[in-house]
Structures are given as C-alpha cells and as structure tokens.
Amino acid sequence: MSTTILAIAGSTRRDSFNQKVLDVAASGASALGARVLDVRLADYPMPIYDAESEGTSGVPENALRIQDMLAESDAILIASPEYNGGYTPILKNTLDWCSRATRAGTPGLTLFANKPVAVVSASPGPLGGAKAQIGIKIVLERLGLILIPQSFSLGLAASAFNEQGTLKDKDVEKLLRAVGESLVGLTSKLHTATV
C-alpha cells in the first residue's frame, strides 16, 4: 500500500527556506513511492482562531480543506520557521483550526491521532530553527501524532542554496531526504503491524 504524506511549511514567504527544505525532505519520501500532498499555506488563508468566530461562522472552509487532506494522509511532514525562538503563528493557527470539528462533525483531533510526523527547519541563523522545533514538537505530540526521532535543522540557510534553489551541500541534501525516507519507513512498518 502506498503511503500518503501531508507536507506543510509554516511560511508563506515566496522564497521560503522552510518550503525549500520541506521539498527536499518530501523528495526522499516520494523516491520511496509515497504520495505527497503539498499544502502551501498561502493558498489557504484563514482568520486567527477565536471561539466567538467559530461559534458564529464555524470552521473556515480552508481549514476544512486541509482537514480533508489530513484524512487522506498516513503521516505528516512539517517544516517550521523560527520567530523569536518559537514556531510561527500561521502554523499554530492552522493546527488549531484543523483540530476542531470536521465537516462530518467528528473531532478534528482524530485526523492526527497515531500518525507519524517528522519536523525539519531552516533559518538564516546558525541554529537553523532548532528552538522552534522544540516548541512545535510539544504541540504535535499533544495532537496525538507520533514524532519520529529523525529531524534536521538547516542553519545559515541564506547561503545554503544555489541560484537554481537546490542545496549546495549534497550531504545536507542527503540528511534532509533521509528524514522523508524515515517517515515513510516508519509509517509502512506501522501499517504492516496493524493489518
């Protein structure tokens, strides 16, 4: 059975370093036959979560669309930028809305439960978003996801890519692809164990 992975970067910036590292990690998953559902958050604008707006207008259609893709997915791959030592508001907001009721009225949290998740990050700073990873990983585990041990933080990202947008250092590329490969590997093992 082929594995479906939802890939999502917490940045809408056109030249996002995190989108780039996400794409490299996702290519490792695709190479093993996984189907990658590429969610670009710029295509899914939604208001900041607040309970009053949820009460009057319900879950926004764009969050429901991401929930639909989560329902199709066996695992999740996340690239998390770092803002002031934390992960980005757009990532948290998306996760918060997706954790709410689905179109069918079932809890959104069931869309995350027991699915493997991997995290990568990139930043122009030396630590590559490592602090943001700590915060987002706590949230992902709270959502019921199974965090895999493999991850990667790309520091000094502003000088890591060539003009074509590919990584200059092939060893770094290998390490990022390995995160996607590991995610597929664990997901397949879990499926084999449960069928």
Ligand SMILES: Cc1cc2nc3c(=O)[nH]c(=O)nc-3n(C[C@H](O)[C@H](O)[C@H](O)COP(=O)(O)O)c2cc1C
């Ligand atoms: C509000 C703000 C705070 C930031 N704080 C950090 C930080 O704490 N650590 C860091 O490494 N980079 C920080 N940065 C720089 C981001 O890593 C950089 O903008 C990066 O390009 C964002 O990811 P992206 O390229 O995927 O959009 C910050 C940027 C912004 C806008």
